Amino acid sequence: MTSNVVHVNNGQDPLVNGHTNPSSYGVKADTHVWVPVDEKTEHRRVGNGSSFPMQQKGGSTLTIHNINYTVQVKEKTCSCSTQDKAILKGIDGIFKPGMNAILGPTGSGKSSLLDVLAGRKDPSGLKGTLLLDGAPLPKNFKCMVGYVVQDDVVMGTLSVRENFHFSAALRLSASVGPEERKERVNNVIRELGLQHCAETKIGNEFIRGVSGGERKRCNIGMELIISPPLLFLDEPTTGLDANTAGTVMLLLKKLALNGRTIIFSIHQPRYSIYRLIDNLVLLSLGETVYQGPCEDSLQFFKSLGYTIQEHNNPPDFFLDVINGDPNVTTNDIGQILASTDMEKVSQNGEETVHDKLVKGFKNSMWAKNLQQQVEPIFAGYQENVRVGKVQRLPPVEFATGFGTQFIYCSHRTLRNLIRNPAVSVLQVFTMAIFAIVVGAIYWDIDNSCKSGLQNRTGAFFFIIMNMVFGNLSAVELFIKNRAIFLHENVSGFYRVSAYFLSTVICDVIPMRFLPTLSFAAVVYFMIGFESVFDKFSIFFLGLFFVSLAASSISFCISASVRIFAVANLLIAMAYVVMMVFSGLLVNLDTIPDFLEWLKYLSIFRYSLTALSNEYLDFQGIDYKTNWDLWVNFVAMGVMSVGFLVLAYLRLRFMNKLK
Numbered sequence: 017m018t019s020n021v022v023h024v025n026n027g028q029d030p031l032v033n034g035h036t037n038p039s040s041y042g043v044k045a046d047t048h049v050w051v052p053v054d055e056k057t058e059h060r061r062v063g064n065g066s067s068f069p070m071q072q073k074g075g076s077t078l079t080i081h082n083i084n085y086t087v088q089v090k091e092k093t094c095s096c097s098t099q100d101k102a103i104l105k106g107i108d109g110i111f112k113p114g115m116n117a118i119l120g121p122t123g124s125g126k127s128s129l130l131d132v133l134a135g136r137k138d139p140s141g142l143k144g145t146l147l148l149d150g151a152p153l154p155k156n157f158k159c160m161v162g163y164v165v166q167d168d169v170v171m172g173t174l175s176v177r178e179n180f181h182f183s184a185a186l187r188l189s190a191s192v193g194p195e196e197r198k199e200r201v202n203n204v205i206r207e208l209g210l211q212h213c214a215e216t217k218i219g220n221e222f223i224r225g226v227s228g229g230e231r232k233r234c235n236i237g238m239e240l241i242i243s244p245p246l247l248f249l250d251e252p253t254t255g256l257d258a259n260t261a262g263t264v265m266l267l268l269k270k271l272a273l274n275g276r277t278i279i280f281s282i283h284q285p286r287y288s289i290y291r292l293i294d295n296l297v298l299l300s301l302g303e304t305v306y307q308g309p310c311e312d313s314l315q316f317f318k319s320l321g322y323t324i325q326e327h328n329n330p331p332d333f334f335l336d337v338i339n340g341d342p343n344v345t346t347n348d349i350g351q352i353l354a355s356t357d358m359e360k361v362s363q364n365g366e367e368t369v370h371d372k373l374v375k376g377f378k379n380s381m382w383a384k385n386l387q388q389q390v391e392p393i394f395a396g397y398q399e400n401v402r403v404g405k406v407q408r409l410p411p412v413e414f415a416t417g418f419g420t421q422f423i424y425c426s427h428r429t430l431r432n433l434i435r436n437p438a439v440s441v442l443q444v445f446t447m448a449i450f451a452i453v454v455g456a457i458y459w460d461i462d463n464s465c466k467s468g469l470q471n472r473t474g475a476f477f478f479i480i481m482n483m484v485f486g487n488l489s490a491v492e493l494f495i496k497n498r499a500i501f502l503h504e505n506v507s508g509f510y511r512v513s514a515y516f517l518s519t520v521i522c523d524v525i526p527m528r529f530l531p532t533l534s535f536a537a538v539v540y541f542m543i544g545f546e547s548v549f550d551k552f553s554i555f556f557l558g559l560f561f562v563s564l565a566a567s568s569i570s571f572c573i574s575a576s577v578r579i580f581a582v583a584n585l586l587i588a589m590a591y592v593v594m595m596v597f598s599g600l601l602v603n604l605d606t607i608p609d610f611l612e613w614l615k616y617l618s619i620f621r622y623s624l625t626a627l628s629n630e631y632l633d634f635q636g637i638d639y640k641t642n643w644d645l646w647v648n649f650v651a652m653g654v655m656s657v658g659f660l661v662l663a664y665l666r667l668r669f670m671n672k673l674k
């Protein structure tokens with residue numbers, strides 16, 4: 017299949033702009049193994065997973081031209097206005113199959129460049145052109161490639177194999193049968209040397225799991241399952257000891273030798289890692305100070321007058337030079353003591369080390385070599401634009417349908433709940449304790465008009481308060497696994513709707529419905545409410561609606577806030593306000609007009625009225641046909657649906673790019 021698609025990027029380019037929502041184009045990840053036929057522009061799509069790609073050659077070449085990335089920051093003088101801050105400035109580059117490292121000091125733009133290359137950068141402020149084997153990136157590019165983030169994005173309660181199976185089940189199309197999927201998982205486990213811990217849980221704060229290095233390899237394996245043509249890694253050695261870091265990098269080298277294009281950012285690798293790099297990109301303050309073969313880098317620095325000292329590690333040396341460390345720019349101890357920053361160590365009184373390096377590179381033979389590689393690709397691309405041969409790869413669906421995504425997400429959520437039972441057990445336990453306490457306090461309530469009514473109202477209030485505040489735990493639902501959700505959704509594992517529905521249902525049934533049922537049964541009969549099935553059903557339904565409405569508000573806050581403490585504060589505040597507007601603590605007719613609307617949001621008010629069916633009989637009212645009773649259920653139902661929809665919309669439209 018020939019693909020001559022070309023594209024001009026004018027700052028509005030979805031190629032570099034990326035898309036927040038993969039559902040608009042979808043992914044059949046396993047069908048995207050690109051094998052270059054013609055080095056410049058042609059591709060052949062191979063395989064639907066029939067052979068494990070680590071054994072096949074097939075990386076892709078990513079070319080970038082004039083990449084500029086700016087962000088808006090607050091002005092130093094006046095925080096009310098903003099100004100542009102350039103993060104990446106005019107970067108050209110070519111990333112071929114092999115080990116491509118982006119190196120530079122802190123804040124030099126390594127992660128920003130990596131995110132741009134992987135199509136994961138927020139498009140606002142991004143300009144330039146990215147070409148995949150000479151053609152524009154497909155819209156679903158970020159879902160086709162592997163991206164290993166710095167943090168862990170594997171489920172701690174699942175074993176290594178179970179995590180890989182999850183990735184395989186959702187990212188490989190249905191044409192890859194279960195046996196083949198298993199085989200792929202086995203192959204990845206073997207390739208990563210994880211056989212000995214394949215059945216071990218990854219681990220979390222409660223579960224002792226695999227080691228740090230194994231965990232990192234597991235994160236890499238989650239991406240390798242789809243046999244991506246390009247694998248991006250953000251600081252893959254961060255947090256690992258030297259030995260483990262070396263093992264991980266050797267593994268990447270092995271993949272690179274098999275034809276994979278590996279692109280990673282790295283801060284300050286030791287020599288054993290440095291020597292594995294094929295193509296080195298050195299950044300300083302968002303500009304290229306070197307790009308070319310790793311083995312030529314010392315020669316480039318030497319050409320500018322910087323010679324590495326004996327026994328020094330080249331990456332340390334590069335960073336020292338870029339940072340203007342006088343130790344490497346002069347041998348004069350007096351000068352070393354006098355000057356410590358790069359501004360002071362300017363070479364001619366005006367030009368900084370940074371300027372010298374950037375200019376030095378631009379005039380070097382390595383920059384010319386780079387241009388000789390980039391320009392023909394870019395010229396071919398422009399020619400195609402000129403003759404109107406611009407084509408786009410058609411949007412592709414998610415690898416799996418909504419049903420499959422829902423089933424696998426639900427399965428994982430339930431497993432997670434069962435294997436991490438602390439919260440669910442505590443939920444049931446506190447419900448049981450409260451049921452017994454409330455039951456004991458209001459034991460066998462009498463039916464007299466005075467104390468009977470007072471105690472009934474007190475009991476209902478106590479019960480509702482317990483039901484509402486018992487749902488505080490729901491606030492962690494979307495915060496807990498936020499990083500995993502963001503990564504998986506952007507990578508095309510599943511639609512937001514499948515994740516949202518499965519997460520909510522798997523929370524509501526075991527955490528809200530079942531504890532409420534047992535609570536209602538204990539409390540109802542201990543207190544001695546009427547043993548009439550209809551009345552008990554309404555009592556239970558009332559409590560369940562309270563629980564549902566209260567947890568829906570929690571879900572909404574959980575989907576909107578990323579800090580647990582903030583979410584906790586907000587939800588507690590919301591519950592307390594609703595309690596004040598219950599109609600019991602203050603007469604609602606006396607509250608100021610501008611606050612009156614709040615009573616319509618009070619779960620307490622609706623539920624107190626709903627539970628009153630228990631004694632409507634005494635007042636000669638037929639509770640079953642009384643709209644004043646049922647309207648409260650409708651109100652709580654509408655509140656629940658409303659807040660659930662808000663929570664979904666929040667997740668669906670949140671900016672998932674960096």
Ligand SMILES: Nc1ncnc2c1ncn2[C@@H]1O[C@H](COP(=O)(O)OP(=O)(O)OP(=O)(O)O)[C@@H](O)[C@H]1O
Nearest residue numbers: 087089103120121122123124125126127128129283
């Ligand atoms: N959204 C943003 N708003 C403001 N400044 C930003 C933003 N994104 C990046 N920067 C700034 O751009 C510079 C480059 O950031 P980036 O994270 O790419 O650097 P880095 O080389 O990966 O750093 P590190 O090694 O510390 O991770 C930094 O000074 C950073 O503070």
